Amino acid sequence: MELTTETGTALIVPGKVTRDDQGMWTHPDLPFWDESATEAEQATWAAQNKLEFAWDYFRDSASDELNRRWFKEKETDCSEWRPAVANEQAFLLTIHDTDEGPVAVFAVPLAGHPMALEIKLTYASDDSCQMQLYTAGHVEPAIFVVACRQFLLAWDERELTPDADKVRQIHWRRDVPEEPSTVCDFIFTEVDKDEQDSFPVTLSGEWLPIHAE
DSSP states (O other): OEEEOTTSOEEEOOOOOOOOTTSOEEOTTSOOOOTTOOHHHHHHHHHHTTEEEEEEEHHHHSOHHHHIIIIISOOOOOTTOOOOOSOTTOEEEEEEOOTTSOEEEEEEEOTTSGGGSOOEEEEOSSSSOEEEEEEESOOOHHHHHHHHHHHHHHHHOOOOOOOGGGOEEEEEEEEOOSSOOSSOSOEEEEOOTTSTTOEEEEEOSSOEESSOO
């Protein structure tokens, strides 16, 4: 899956990982790089996509049992291996075999990439059991809704992309509700950007149920 920004830049974003019968997988939007591809070429692509690479090696992170079966017994299925890197926003680009055994390559998002956004939520102050997603600052709607989609997938495996046409870029101020609420101790009020204590946010114009139906 790729995201095209308002400037026409295409950014790679997380795809659905469906590993094959040998445990391999490659993101459909990852360029095909053969042995002639240079590190500079790959680094240029990463910079254009506002990310950097991180690696996890089967030999280092798979269990002793999996290593024994792969290297000693010559098994060719690494499906039981669950590669990972330390960055929580990182997403998988490929799992493939090499002369040194399987390797997983992850994309670590940098500033300007949807996965680098911190999506937050605010609850409706009534008893409607709804929430609204937002992030600090004014962010391009196309980037914001992709980040919201990933947030919802992690929240309750909900497959929903908010409508980019309903995204708003406004200023909020944190206030105490006029009426007591059992749901929240404070609310966000839309204000002029020059108001005291105001701060910019990008938010979904849609209120969503807290839990998927």
